[in-house]
Amino acid sequence: MGRLAQGVWFDQEDQIDEDGQYRRQATQHRDWITADGDFQPEAGRYHLYVSLACPWAHRTLIYRRLKGLESLISVSVVSWLMAEHGWTFDQNLGSSGDALQGLQYLHQLYTLDSPDYSGRVTVPVLWDRKTRRIVNNESADIIRIFNAAFDELTRSTLDLYPTALQEEIDRLNSHIYDSLNNGVYRAGFATRQGAYEEAFDAVFATLDELEGLLDGKRYLAGEYLSEADWRLFTTLVRFDAVYHGHFKCNLRRISDYPNLQGWLRELYQWPGIAETVDLQHIKRHYYQSHRSINANGIVPKGPQSSLGSPHGRERLPGRGIFQGAG
Numbered sequence: 001m002g003r004l005a006q007g008v009w010f011d012q013e014d015q016i017d018e019d020g021q022y023r024r025q026a027t028q029h030r031d032w033i034t035a036d037g038d039f040q041p042e043a044g045r046y047h048l049y050v051s052l053a054c055p056w057a058h059r060t061l062i063y064r065r066l067k068g069l070e071s072l073i074s075v076s077v078v079s080w081l082m083a084e085h086g087w088t089f090d091q092n093l094g095s096s097g098d099a100l101q102g103l104q105y106l107h108q109l110y111t112l113d114s115p116d117y118s119g120r121v122t123v124p125v126l127w128d129r130k131t132r133r134i135v136n137n138e139s140a141d142i143i144r145i146f147n148a149a150f151d152e153l154t155r156s157t158l159d160l161y162p163t164a165l166q167e168e169i170d171r172l173n174s175h176i177y178d179s180l181n182n183g184v185y186r187a188g189f190a191t192r193q194g195a196y197e198e199a200f201d202a203v204f205a206t207l208d209e210l211e212g213l214l215d216g217k218r219y220l221a222g223e224y225l226s227e228a229d230w231r232l233f234t235t236l237v238r239f240d241a242v243y244h245g246h247f248k249c250n251l252r253r254i255s256d257y258p259n260l261q262g263w264l265r266e267l268y269q270w271p272g273i274a275e276t277v278d279l280q281h282i283k284r285h286y287y288q289s290h291r292s293i294n295a296n297g298i299v300p301k302g303p304q305s306s307l308g309s310p311h312g313r314e315r316l317p318g319r320g321i322f323q324g325a326g
């Protein structure tokens, strides 16, 4: 791990405060793709940089698939190992290589965009080939961009953020982000017992609550499968394999929650989604990169996965992804 300061890379282990709490840095590139802006929707213009291990980047790959953007937006995958140079394009360690400019390290992309950049170097990154700039490196934005900005080109009518559900989706997102999506990291990287326990309690309070919610509802926001579900999915699909052990979130596993487990299987089995889930990449990344919490980098062999087993959620009314007018 490390960061750029005035365009220069240096190693820095963590983002831990004096009180032992992990704090994620705010994202710096937040531009949008619009028909009348600097960044316009065009086939072949944009490139996505992802890690297959990263839950935030994973969201963008899922949207690229669901919204039929695969032939319009190309992808480079970084190595699973994030060590002294941060994210790399080392093809011996699981990277596809940088398809655009043959870079060695992801931080070089950030300094191509702005030579004096200061801050963390994170995935996902949505890159514009035309202006050679970073459009956006916030997954929450990139999935909203993918949900709508290219519809004229793809003719996709799927809407994962339909107007009628926006308020509910936003409410679910902000609660789930703090306590769960980011909560597992706060538990895993805490350096004081109190900070860990506070994060741990929030993780399981939210899982318990969601287990109850999914007892009566097919999806988080009701009958439609929406953005709220996919944002949760990328955290829960990593939970039993990584967060339960590596991040010490071990009160229960997702497989101990019947409703969450069924919901997770249904989403995993959604057309095209299983191909975006690479559990080897995921396990290697976390267990080998975070040496401060796993000094020897041993990667556990288990657990067995039952993601492909019947989900049993047909008993609840569901209408799939909302179809807009197009």
Ligand SMILES: N[C@@H](CCC(=O)N[C@@H](CS)C(=O)NCC(=O)O)C(=O)O
Pocket (backbone or CB within 6 Å): 001, 002, 027, 051, 053, 054, 055, 056, 057, 086, 120, 121, 122, 123, 124, 137, 138, 139, 140
């Ligand atoms: N807010 C960002 C967070 C992305 C993020 O933290 N990505 C992690 C990988 S899971 C990363 O690249 N970390 C590198 C670092 O912080 O140095 C998003 O949701 O897109």
